């Protein structure tokens with residue numbers, strides 16, 4: 001399978017899967033997409049119900065990387081990626097939660113980060129250079145990447161985070177691992193961290209002996225494995241004896257999760273309709289209603305992993321519909337909800353259904369409820385984070401004390417403090433060798 005940039009309309013510059021993985025972003029600043037999305041055979045869908053999560057994963061992903069990864073190797077990568085359950089839980093008679101938060105950092109980003117780490121490790125074993133992943137983070141990405149790459153052979157990870165500007169929980173997830181994960185506590189802002197990483201990528205001398213790469217959420221190897229749980233959701237739906245195809249509601253920020261669902265539908269997965277649900281950062285729902293795309297500044301909300309005003313994967317969504325607004329509108333409806341509505345949904349789901357939502361899942365739940373109320377049918381919303389990760393809001397609204405999900409105990413924090421300047425960062429990287 002060849003990969004092209006979403007901006008290379010004439011398909012002049014093909015890339016292999018591994019090139020797309022290590023580059024992350026295409027040289028023309030577009031996003032990598034597979035040349036085509038092959039349909040899966042009817043026999044696959046007939047057997048979906050009885051397949052294990054990892055078998056589903058292997059069969060779904062193999063066509064996208066078969067020139068570069070054998071079926072056995074892919075099976076191993078997927079077994080290590082999806083080593084936690086992704087259950088479909090009944091919330092009410094018409095809505096079901098796909099719980100994507102049972103991984104190591106309690107959010108769905110674990111799926112993509114773990115898969116990317118193992119793909120990089122697989123390809124690195126064929127290169128004499130060391131591979132070093134540089135990540136600037138304002139919180140969540142860093143912890144998912146750190147946990148995803150932890151103990152993965154052949155890869156070192158250096159994470160830069162702004163001192164004092166991330167939560168204690170996130171800091172613990174990045175700084176207590178050790179091993180191949182190094183955390184740098186930068187005396188500056190997230191933008192400083194990002195600038196230092198960009199300078200390192202542009203430093204050709206530094207790049208001669210080590211392969212520097214990123215683990216951004218736009219990486220195609222983070223996106224593709226996310227399609228697996230859409231099949232797994234439908235498999236569980238059928239197993240529960242549900243009739244008809246589910247509506248699937250996706251709480252969205254950068255729209256990687258929804259794009260993965262659209263890819264699954266393109267291979268033949270039967271989904272009644274998709275819902276793109278956002279908080280007040282409503283650039284995409286606005287586009288779905290008006291046909292006009294106006295990027296905005298992001299605004300802070302209680303579902304803060306979705307505070308994105310100019311979602312990077314919108315370009316992929318448009319690409320999947322051949323650039324047609326009309327086609328996209330037929331498949332996806334957009335919703336946007338305020339923090340007040342989100343808090344009310346947490347209260348309502350708890351008091352009426354005895355189900356605890358996190359603020360992100362609550363946005364998906366609201367969209368699904370509204371859509372089904374108007375159009376009938378039944379559906380699934382994605383629960384993207386564990387309620388405990390947003391315990392302040394959730395405890396306020398439900399009045400329940402949540403059980404802690406991890407005990408970091410007295411594991412010691414290990415990080416290196418650094419000024420926000422490139423020369424310190426550069427010497428650090430050179431001395432690591």
Ligand SMILES: *Cc1c(COP(=O)(O)O)cnc(C)c1O
Pocket residue numbers: 107108109140251252253254255256257258305306360384385
């Ligand atoms: C990242 C994230 C989202 C948004 O997912 P996208 O793929 O960026 O749309 C939603 N919920 C949680 C908890 C997240 O961490």
